[in-house]
Amino acid sequence: MRKCVYVGFIVKNILTIIFRKVTQVTNLIVTLIQGISLGSIYALIALGYTMVYGIAKMLNFAHGDIIMVGAYLIYTSVALAHCSPILGILISVASCALLGIVIEFLAYRLLRRASSLSVLITAIGVSYFLQNIALLVFGSEPKSIPVLFNIPAIQIGNSITITGETMLTLGLTVIIMTALTIFINKTKLGKAMRAVSEDKDAAMLMGINVNRTISITFAIGSIMAAFASLCYGISYTYIKPTTGSMPGIKAFTAAVFGGIGSIPGAMLGGILLGVIEKLSMAYISTQFTDAIVFGVLILVLIIKPTGLLGKQIREKV
Amino acid sequence: MLKADDLNVYYGKIHAIKNVSFEVKNGEIVSLIGANGAGKTTILHTISGLLRSTTGSITFEDKNISHIEPHKLVRHGLSHVPEGRHVFLQMTVLENLEMGAYSMKKVSPSALKRVYELFPRLEERKNQIAGTLSGGEQQMLAMGRAIMCHPKLLMLDEPSMGLSPILVDQIFSIIKDLHSVGTTILLVEQNAGKALAISDRAYVLESGRIVLSGTGKELAESEEIKKAYLGG
Structure with missing residues (x-):
């Protein structure tokens, strides 16, 4: 009799421990999923950053603000003009592409042979310009993006849910990254972009129209930003004129983290950054999240200055 | 001329x-x-x-x-092979040659064949990244690239x-x-x-x-x- 109670007690204890472990593991999985979801948004933005940097050799700090513009365009077309969500997204994507081309033409083209510092300062100027235009047009009150799609969530077991937004974001990021990789490596225009990125004069001698190629690069980068604004909009729903800056900076960090100029690097860096952010929020401290994220970046750059997948460019003379 | x-x-x-x-x-x-x-x-x-x-x-x-x-x-x-070769170091030999034919509608197989006949080394290394070639091979690549457009x-x-x-x-x-x-x-x-x-x-x-x-x-x-x- 006594033995039975004893065994029962042990079994109960073991079950409690297993249950706790399961809860812990579930929590971890949930956190990881949240991290991957956030990370895919970073990755989408980072892809735009890395693409423009890789080919035009400039840091387009206005990239984050193009996301903000894209989000406002979705808001305007869907919430104010009552377009269908698909049409709203198309408007946003097309207008962002155009905006990218216009910004490059008005602000950066004249500085093609200027020092990179001048270009960087101009980019910061463009960033503030876009934010203030948005402030004038939409005011500082946050606007809410209506629900665009109803994608059912997936339930795994009792406690793990993958939301539709997460799946959409992740799916979109993977599709865009694959398309971009194929475009850059296999198409004539993509190869011309790589040629321009390496050596503008030699590219010109091959008959490549360097200015047009860079314009197209900006258009593609801005299309990524528009898609990022879509993912951001459906996950976070509220937008204001400064919405683009923090994700922009984080995504820039992600691009550097993964190795700026490298497409898989941007993807990896973005996802890792999102995961680190969510993990440190859940397990270490909410307040210190950003400090931890940037701390990891500094650590990676000390150990590997070119970023995780960055290439060391060797030149033979 | x-x-x-x-x-x-x-x-x-x-x-x-x-x-x-x-x-x-x-x-x-x-x-x-x-x-x-x-x-x-x-x-x-x-x-x-x-x-x-x-x-x-x-x-x-x-x-x-x-x-x-x-x-x-x-x-x-008019085709120009610049001083210091200026091949695209991070692209493959074949991609460099394709860039030489950028102005054509598509890469003509006969032009590629001619380049490979003149520079057999380039055919052997066509899938290699140009940055890994020796100086002489890079010069050959620069010249081959320049004649891709006839x-x-x-x-x-x-x-x-x-x-x-x-x-x-x-x-x-x-x-x-x-x-x-x-x-x-x-x-x-x-x-x-x-x-x-x-x-x-x-x-x-x-x-x-x-x-x-x-x-x-x-x-x-x-x-x-x-x-x-x-x-x-």
Whole structure:
């Protein structure tokens, strides 16, 4: 009799421990999923950053603000003009592409042979310009993006849910990254972009129209930003004129983290950054999240200055 | 075929090219020789439109090309192998060659075959990243890339620079091969002896001016040239 109670007690204890472990593991999985979801948004933005940097050799700090513009365009077309969500997204994507081309033409083209510092300062100027235009047009009150799609969530077991937004974001990021990789490596225009990125004069001698190629690069980068604004909009729903800056900076960090100029690097860096952010929020401290994220970046750059997948460019003379 | 008339080029305040006129006739090999900094490369850059002359004109096949944008020149049949090769180091050999044919609708298999015949090494290494090639192989790639667009005039800037003597001989024999199949060649060289030996005509540059011109043979035998450039 006594033995039975004893065994029962042990079994109960073991079950409690297993249950706790399961809860812990579930929590971890949930956190990881949240991290991957956030990370895919970073990755989408980072892809735009890395693409423009890789080919035009400039840091387009206005990239984050193009996301903000894209989000406002979705808001305007869907919430104010009552377009269908698909049409709203198309408007946003097309207008962002155009905006990218216009910004490059008005602000950066004249500085093609200027020092990179001048270009960087101009980019910061463009960033503030876009934010203030948005402030004038939409005011500082946050606007809410209506629900665009109803994608059912997936339930795994009792406690793990993958939301539709997460799946959409992740799916979109993977599709865009694959398309971009194929475009850059296999198409004539993509190869011309790589040629321009390496050596503008030699590219010109091959008959490549360097200015047009860079314009197209900006258009593609801005299309990524528009898609990022879509993912951001459906996950976070509220937008204001400064919405683009923090994700922009984080995504820039992600691009550097993964190795700026490298497409898989941007993807990896973005996802890792999102995961680190969510993990440190859940397990270490909410307040210190950003400090931890940037701390990891500094650590990676000390150990590997070119970023995780960055290439060391060797030149033979 | 190519006629440069009264070119003056400035780098800021520096007057780099002074009243330079010269001509390349169809089917010739013409060399521009001269010491470092004489302005040879500047002249080629001006023809390609990377630099502009403040005076005069450049005509190619009776068409004034002085103000054509550089990337449009290839379509006129003018191809330029820049000094220091400038191959795309992070792209594969084949991709570099494809870029050479960028101005064509698509890469012509016959052009590719011809390049591989001239430079068998490039075929062996077609999937290798250009940055991993040796200096000589990169020079071959730069030349191969430039003839992918079937140019009528090929401009070569210091093709022998930094190469071992065996490779220099190889490069010069390839230039002769290219010429024998009908490509007109404008060659810029510091290696005056080699250049004059294969040239129909040559111009000698000194601090931005043409100081002498003549057939390759005449110049190679001229006492002045021997003293200044041929080490004897």
